Amino acid sequence: MPYLYFCRHAQSIANAEGWAAGWRDVPLTTTGEQQAVQMALNLKKDGVGGGILTSDLKRAKHTAEIVSEILQLEVIIDDRIRERDYGQWTGRQVEKLRREEPEQFNYLIADLDFSPPDGETLRHHRDRVLRATVDAVDRWPDGFITVSHWGSIWVAVKHLYSIETPEIPKPPEYLGVTWCVQDIPVEIRKQVLRNKST
Numbered sequence: 001m002p003y004l005y006f007c008r009h010a011q012s013i014a015n016a017e018g019w020a021a022g023w024r025d026v027p028l029t030t031t032g033e034q035q036a037v038q039m040a041l042n043l044k045k046d047g048v049g050g051g052i053l054t055s056d057l058k059r060a061k062h063t064a065e066i067v068s069e070i071l072q073l074e075v076i077i078d079d080r081i082r083e084r085d086y087g088q089w090t091g092r093q094v095e096k097l098r099r100e101e102p103e104q105f106n107y108l109i110a111d112l113d114f115s116p117p118d119g120e121t122l123r124h125h126r127d128r129v130l131r132a133t134v135d136a137v138d139r140w141p142d143g144f145i146t147v148s149h150w151g152s153i154w155v156a157v158k159h160l161y162s163i164e165t166p167e168i169p170k171p172p173e174y175l176g177v178t179w180c181v182q183d184i185p186v187e188i189r190k191q192v193l194r195n196k197s198t
Contacts, residue, residue, distance in 0.1 A: 003143035004133070005048060006153045007067075010035035012059040019093050022086035022119070025058050036063045040070035043145065050144035051075065053136045055082040055152070064147040076139070080132035083149035087119025126155040 011032035014021035028036065051074040054064035061077060068075045089097060098105050107114040112123040129152050136144055146153075 003048070004137075005043065005046075005143075005145040006157060007039060007043075007063075007145055007147045008150050008153060009055070009057075009060040009063040009147060010039065010066075014059075018095065019091055020086050020089055020097070021057075021059070022083055022090040023057070024090050028059055028062050032059070032063070033066065036066035037070070039063070040067040043067065044071055048143070048145060049073070050140035050142055051136075052145045052147060053078055053081065053132065054147040055079070055149060057082050057149070060147050060149060067145070067147065073145070076136070078132045078136075080128040081146060081148040081152050084122070084125040084151045084155075085120035086116050088117040089119060122155065125151065126159055129156050130159065 009028070009032075011029050012021060013026045013029055014024070016029050016031075048071070052064050052068055052071075053076050054060050056077050056079040060082070064075050067073070104114075104116075108116065109122070112126075113121050115121045129148075133146070133156060136146070
């Protein structure tokens with residue numbers, strides 16, 4: 001049965017320090033490199049194949065390269081699954097931003113057409129991630145792995161499962177696989193068609 005593994009990149013410097021990286025190209029920490037190895041071993045136990053679709057940002061790309069080396073899978077880099085562009089909010093401490101601008105922070109994850117100053121809307125972020133995913137389905141119809149960012153994973157999964165709550169759940173502590181979606185060609189194509197009609 002076709003599958004899609006959504007994997008978050010391992011720990012980056014921004015994760016360790018608690019600030020919003022967005023499109024800023026920050027590297028993995030040493031701990032992150034170790035986590036990426038464990039991610040690969042977890043995926044290997046599941047016997048996954050196909051290929052790896054990864055964001056072009058180095059924290060995701062480096063994670064994907066580590067996974068690829070262990071699993072011996074092809075890697076395709078696609079900037080459409082990179083994290084959301086947070087504009088002027090990039091580099092700000094997430095918890096401080098939540099405290100100082102609570103209303104705008106809520107809009108960030110609840111309003112499809114809200115963007116941070118000089119940033120990207122949730123709608124644009126979601127649409128580019130879904131288009132990239134559909135293209136990957138065509139390339140690897142039997143299933144594949146994506147290595148991207150928590151925001152990119154959430155907009156895709158939220159749309160695929162028609163999840164109504166705007167709240168973004170806290171990601172797991174780098175367990176490797178965030179979600180595994182079955183029957184991806186049917187589900188993703190249905191959702192993208194619906195998306196194009198709105």
